[in-house]
Amino acid sequence: VIPTTFDYHRASSVEDAIKKLQSTGGKLLAGGHSLVPLMKLRLSEPAALIDIARIPGLSGIKERDGQIEIGAATVHHDVASSSVLRQKCPMVSDAAGEIGDPQVRNRGTLGGSLAHSDPSADYPAVMLALEAGVHITGPGGSRVVKASDFFQDLFTVDLASDEIITGVQFAPVKSAAYAKLHQRASHYAIVGVAVALDVKNGGIQSARVGLTGASSHAIRLANVEQALAGQPLSAKTIESAAQLAGKDLKEINADIHASESYRRAMIPVFTRRALEGAAARA
């Protein structure tokens, strides 16, 4: 990694990090797995890096008042191996365990993934399916943004340059699953679908479906969610709802790993698999 010259600061607290962001105009560094590859290619040339990886309290997984909170600096490996998540909301651990490779999972962080919002990243789809709240702190205080409002466009999220994601919080859903077609080099998702079902007495009360890999940023599949809501949880429901997945998307990503038409065809396949996975946990 031969980047351009930058200053390095280690932040002692979130407040300290915000001050340093404002004074330097720099970028936050946590696991470095989105930013450093860009710096290596000199596509990103920040004047300063503010290291937030060691801010006390910024990492960890807690259960509080029936909600799960994951600190922004929590690395993927810790999410993948969390006993709380495995028990209460295994989809999140599954998705974390499919990110990159062990080295990536031991360095990369949840907050970094969300802030970067790579169109093929796994976490955004999962956070959408859980309708997680993204906790953000800035100079003016803290705010919570719903995942569905947070992801806005290609590498674009509702986050100002002097704000920091401190974590996410969501109501755990047991009957939820993530299914992903791996890009074999990067192990990003060619297509990734996260599904969370609210099932009562064999019927789907409501469903949330997040899709990554197919478009400029992760999105909810409203038509699939509507087709599921109020229906009995059955193979037939799953099959017919999955068939709708991606049908209303006008633009689909394409690259050497998957053409537009192949990606489009894979959306129902992985929607069905995620639905089957979620149904098996209901």
Next chain:
Amino acid sequence: MSTPVLPKLVGQRVKRREDPRLIQGLGTYVDDIKIAGMQHLAFKRSDVAHGRIVSIDVSVAQGMEGVEAVYTGAQVAEFLAPMPIGTPFPSPAHYAIATDVVRFTGEPVAVVVAADRYLARDAADAIVVRYETLPAVIDTELAMTGKPAQIHKDFPNNLAVPLVPSGTGVPPDGSSVDDTAVNAAFAAAEVVISQRMLNHRLAPTAMEARGVIAHYEPGRTAMTIWSSTQNPHILRTMIAAMNGMGQDQVRAIAPEVGGGFGAKINIYAEEYVAAAISKKLGLPIKWIEDRSEAFVATIHGRDILCYIDLAAKRDGTVLGMKMRLIADIGAYNMLLTAAIPTLTMLMANATYDIPAIRATLTEVFTNKTPTDAYRGAGRPEATYFVERAMDMLARELNMDPAEVRRKNFIPKDKFPFQTQMGAIYDSGDYEKALDRALKNAKWPELKAQRDAAKAQGRLVGLGLAMYVEVCGIGPSASLPTGGWEHSQVTIERDGRISATTGASPHGQGNETTFAQMLADQFGVPFEHVTILHGDTSVVKQGIGTFGSRSQAVGGTALHMAGIKVKAKMAKFAAAMMEANEEDLVFENGKIFVKGAPAKGKTFADVSNYAYIPVPLPPGLEPGLSEEAFFEPSNNTYPFGCHISMLEIDRDTGEPRLLKLVAVDDAGNLINPLIVEGQIHGGLAQGIGQALIEEVVYNSDGQLVTGSFMDYAIPRATDFPRFELDSTVTPTPVNPLGAKGVGEAGTLGSTPSIVSAAVDALSEFGVKHIDMMLRPEKLWRIIQGGKA
């Protein structure tokens, strides 16, 4: 009371002594070496695939703090001649740094010398180059028509090597072609298989990228060059020649080398430039390749297109073969570039007794990174083409793929076997390897499993491939450097053994296997033997490690040097004990008269006497150090059989390897554990080619797979547990009977997997699928489209 008996180590699974230091981060690589005053290079590289350099503005770069010098290609050409190649084919001048036209993305156009790596890179980024863009030549067959552009002035239609014929009816010099036998074979054919196949382009991607330090010392008029290379002696030869120095004035050192896979045979532009600038400035110069550079500036492998025709009878007997090869060699000839596809021609006979073969080879320039040797180097290509064609024949005739091969094998009693292609296969028993693989794979049960899976709607297929390769290279006629290897074995005063080898291991484990051999030869503990390599001041002569030659050729040189020094040591021991040297036994750290170990001398005592010989036995010189050169009479031809089982996801087209059974015959094995490691690595790269590795350029000549984000390399999790076994057919061309095994894994695995994919998708009527087996490609077949 008896002394502990030292076990015989040759043939044992001794753990690699190299590993503890490597896995603990205790190895010293080029980048770990620092010299006071050292300057660093950064290359400005072309971002267009084909263009005329209009202007280069280095003014900003030159003025930056810490920048010692900036040179354009034209300026470097004033003190560095075009780079030499090691093949006899005509070749365009290839300047280390482009002087007027750039011909591939990543070709250097200028170089910065600066106080550290970061400053050097900053300055390189500050150089502004303007190009007149020329059309990029990317499609191989289009290039052969001279379209859309001619890359080199004197090479019309971009033909680097115009059609070269070989095989039946062609004398070794290629001066005439008699097609009678081949035409007769095809006229008599009851079935003809014809297929276009591409063995696609790969990036070698060693874990350690390249790196070099050149240190010219004006006071000593001597150059030391450290490089991550497979062959320090060849590096020394070339660096000396290109800098007007004698070989005595240049010392080349290969410290720890983190993988080569053939890509580090070459002497590269960056090495020549570092050495020339060091000599010019009188400063130590370092260059370390980054990964982005490695994808464009280190050679690529494979990229050979083949039109193959197989003529056969309906009983499966192959009557003849035609193989038209077109090699896309990229923009320039590197050291062995032009020779690699000739090895594909050489091995066109494969394991079969084919009565008539016509092969032709054309090599084509394109605006891509040059190709050269990559693990297997020409032989995996031949294996792939022939084995895929044999599989298509079996499918056409509804024969078991094993039986169609068995029917055509060169029988074991016909060795040494003169092939149609001019090779003389040393020894072989192909049926034995096939039968062992079929037995280990439980072939009939495996076929039943496949059929049962298919009946359930799963897409499961089986693939089988034989291979034979040319290794242990070789007689001096087969290499421009000479084909021998050298070793010196020294018994130190304290009875420990130091031995040098001109083979330059970079993952092959020769520090272990060679120590096993000497420990046995001298009856001393393994721990008392040290193998020295990779430094031309320590290792007097050598060629290097490539072409699966280090054990067969380097190991034999070591063995021969050991015999010499042992004979001398026996004379000293005989003098000490007043015994006949012929009666002496070397065992358990002692030398004694056979049957009387108690009256023997310790190995250390005899060693000490040899260095303080009072009295000096008549006719003997003091000391125990002998050297040997070994040149084999022929290459070796290892072989084997690889069987794979593959499942393809009907919904997504994703292939998953379920089983891989390999039987490899590398002759006698010194260390089966290390052999298995070599096979594992080779299989990983062979399977990687079939399933996930592919270099992709776009139509503008931009490398799309320029990082590990887009170029996949295989990981352990991509594989099932390999099921390995070996048969042993020793070679007569060296006294060890060892053939070589470093590349074998890349040969059979690749076609076996593609054949398994075709088998899995047979219900869709597909006969051949070009690699790599992208899920989308397989999915399209499943959807009823074409491959």
